[in-house]
Amino acid sequence: xxxxxxxxxxxxxxxxxxxxxxxxxxxxxxxxxxxxxxxxxxxxxxxxxxxxxxxxxxxxxxxxxxxxxxxxxxxxxxxxxxxxxxxxxxxxxxxxxxxxxxxxxxxxxxxx
Amino acid sequence: xxxxxxxxxxxxxxxxxxxxxxxxxxxxxxxxxxxxxxxxxxxxxxxxxxxxxxxxxxxxxxxxxxxxxxxxxxxxxxxxxxxxxxxxxxxxxxxxxxxxxxxxxxxxxxxxxxxxxxxxxxxxxxxxxxxxxxxxxxxxxxxxxxxxxxxxxxxxxxxxxxxxxxxxxxxxxxxxxxxxxxxxxxxxxxxxxxxxxxxxxxxxxxxxxxxxxxxxxxxxxxxxxxxxxxxxxxxxxxxxxxxxxxxxxxxxxxxxxxx
Numbered sequence: 261x262x263x264x265x266x267x268x269x270x271x272x273x274x275x276x277x278x279x280x281x282x283x284x285x286x287x288x289x290x291x292x293x294x295x296x297x298x299x300x301x302x303x304x305x306x307x308x309x310x311x312x313x314x315x316x317x318x319x320x321x322x323x324x325x326x327x328x329x330x331x332x333x334x335x336x337x338x339x340x341x342x343x344x345x346x347x348x349x350x351x352x353x354x355x356x357x358x359x360x361x362x363x364x365x366x367x368x369x370x371x372x
Numbered sequence: 373x374x375x376x377x378x379x380x381x382x383x384x385x386x387x388x389x390x391x392x393x394x395x396x397x398x399x400x401x402x403x404x405x406x407x408x409x410x411x412x413x414x415x416x417x418x419x420x421x422x423x424x425x426x427x428x429x430x431x432x433x434x435x436x437x438x439x440x441x442x443x444x445x446x447x448x449x450x451x452x453x454x455x456x457x458x459x460x461x462x463x464x465x466x467x468x469x470x471x472x473x474x475x476x477x478x479x480x481x482x483x484x485x486x487x488x489x490x491x492x493x494x495x496x497x498x499x500x501x502x503x504x505x506x507x508x509x510x511x512x513x514x515x516x517x518x519x520x521x522x523x524x525x526x527x528x529x530x531x532x533x534x535x536x537x538x539x540x541x542x543x544x545x546x547x548x549x550x551x552x553x554x555x556x557x558x559x560x561x562x563x564x565x566x567x568x569x570x571x572x573x574x575x576x577x578x579x580x581x582x583x584x585x586x587x588x589x590x591x592x593x594x595x596x597x598x599x600x601x602x603x604x605x606x607x608x609x610x611x612x613x614x615x616x617x618x619x620x621x622x623x624x625x626x627x628x629x630x631x
Contacts, residue, residue, distance in 0.1 A: 262510055262542040266424055273422045284415050288424075295541050295571055342570035343603045352606035363423045368415040 263297060266362075267304040271314055273364050283317040285368040291361035292326040292339070326359025428546055431514035435521065435549025442526035444475075445631045446534060448550035450572065452565075453538030455558040456582040458486045459615040460624070461533055465493035467625060468531075475529040477520045479537045481508035486535065498523040502537060511542035514549055531628070540569040552577045552631045559583060559590055563597040570604040578609045578627055585614040 274286055286305075290296050298321050309315045326339035330346035331354065337347035339359065345352045423429070439446050451457050461476065468474055474495040478487040479502060487499040498520040502509035509516070517534060524532065534550060536543040555576035557565065560583065566573040573579070579601060587594070601608055611627065613620035 262545065265509060265513070269424050269427060272427070273420065273424065277418055277420050293571060295545065342567065342574075344574070344606055345603070352602070362425060364420045366417050366419045366421075368417045371414045371416060 263300040263304045264308065266296065266301065267308045270305070270319075270364060271308055271312065274314055274367055275312065277367055278313055278369055280313060281372065282370040283314045283367055284370055285318045285320055286314070287320045287322065287365045287367065289322045289324055289361040289363050289365050291324045291359040293342075293356065293359040294362045296362070298323075322365070324358055324361045327357050328354040329357045330354050425545070425547075428514045431518050432547040432549040435514055435518055436551075438521065438526060439532070439549060439551075442529075444526055444529055444532050446532045446550045446552075447628065447631055448534045448536060448543075448548055448553045449556065450536045450543045450553065450576070451538060451556035452540045452558075452561060455538070455556045455561065456615055457535050457538065457556050458489055460556055460580065460582060460613065461535060462490055462493065463615045463618070463621060464533075464625065464628065465490060465495050467621065469494045472531050472629075473529045475524045475526075475532045477512075477517055477524060477532065477534045479512040479516070479535060481510075481537060496523075496525055496529065509542075510537055510539045511546055512536050512548055513546045517548040531631075540565070540572045544569075544572040544575045554578050554580060554627075556580045556582050559587060559592045559594065559597070563593055563600055566597070566600040566604050573601055573608070574605045576605065576608050578611060579605075580611050580613050580624060582613050582615055584612045584619060585617045 270286065270288070274283055290298070290301075301321065302319050305314075305317075305319045309317065326342075327336055328339060328344065328346070329336050330349060330351050332351040333346060333349040335346055335348035336357065337354075344354055346354055449457050449461065465474060465476075476487075476490055476495050476497045478490065478497055478499045480486055480499070481502050483501075484499050487497050490497050500512060500516050500520045502512065502516060512534065526532075534548055553576050555572065555578070557579055559581060581594070581597075598610060601610065609627065611620055611623050613624055615621070
């Protein structure tokens with residue numbers, strides 16, 4: 261849905277770090293709770309990079325599963341469905357501990 | 373070590389450049405090191421570790437600081453298209469006229485129709501059309517709201533409503549500097565919507581179930597809706613409202629007063 265503007269933000273971050281050098285791969289972490297469609301992201305990445313040092317670069321998306329931790333019993337639960345209740349005791353006093361990531365972790369640059 | 377990889381804080385790490393080795397150690401350690409392994413010779417891998425929303429969140433914090441400086445409380449109003457955000461807002465402005473000084477930032481992909489509907493009720497309304505040549509952004513982000521703030525007299529208002537673009541997906545992702553998020557839901561949308569759009573429903577502090585005057589005519593099971601909502605957002609407050617009949621608007625105004 262907003263993959264185009266995400267790609268513009270990613271491009272800004274990447275080019276700031278790449279400093280005019282040609283970018284070959286961009287590594288991302290995308291949490292399950294982020295509403296990002298990887299295929300759309302890759303498609304938009306190709307569009308926004310025409311004529312830039314990122315043109316032709318590959319987006320490598322690492323998917324991070326969502327997890328919650330129970331404030332009552334301390335158990336961790338992987339979220340297969342979006343149900344905010346502890347898989348162990350059923351409490352709804354839970355905190356999200358993973359799945360909200362959305363970051364550029366590293367980039368690969370061509371040797372000059 | 374010919375090139376420098378400048379960091380945001382202006383410091384230059386002592387490992388500006390890491391020649392590629394073939395050690396595929398995965399996982400990122402701490403911010404300065406990260407995974408420096410490359411995939412092929414001829415490339416150099418540079419750790420970045422920057423959240424993609426950093427820029428948005430920085431601007432959101434600036435918005436929030438401006439709101440605080442002027443003593444303005446801010447509600448981000450979100451819903452699908454047609455759930456009744458603008459009608460709820462209109463009835464809210466009618467009731468707050470002369471009591472609370474209100475401003476509105478009105479987000480729409482195109483047209484000033486919604487902004488026009490809110491004219492003449494004592495509130496200052498700043499329109500943001502999100503059309504950008506690509507067909508229009510599906511949400512308001514913090515820079516868009518910031519661009520509208522020049523047209524909102526923060527000195528002269530106590531409460532600001534940011535009416536987001538009608539959409540159950542993207543607006544949930546963007547902090548715009550608000551203090552609370554209100555979601556408008558119409559029972560005609562069906563009981564399952566919290567499960568289909570969990571990120572949006574999870575982000576709401578209050579869910580205004582609007583158009584409750586229609587309930588006698590619908591087969592919708594509001595108990596099931598509440599259970600679905602509780603599954604994704606156990607702490608959300610639910611208010612039953614009809615902007616048409618005025619039912620429940622006092623409770624809504626009480627909630628707004630507490631933001």
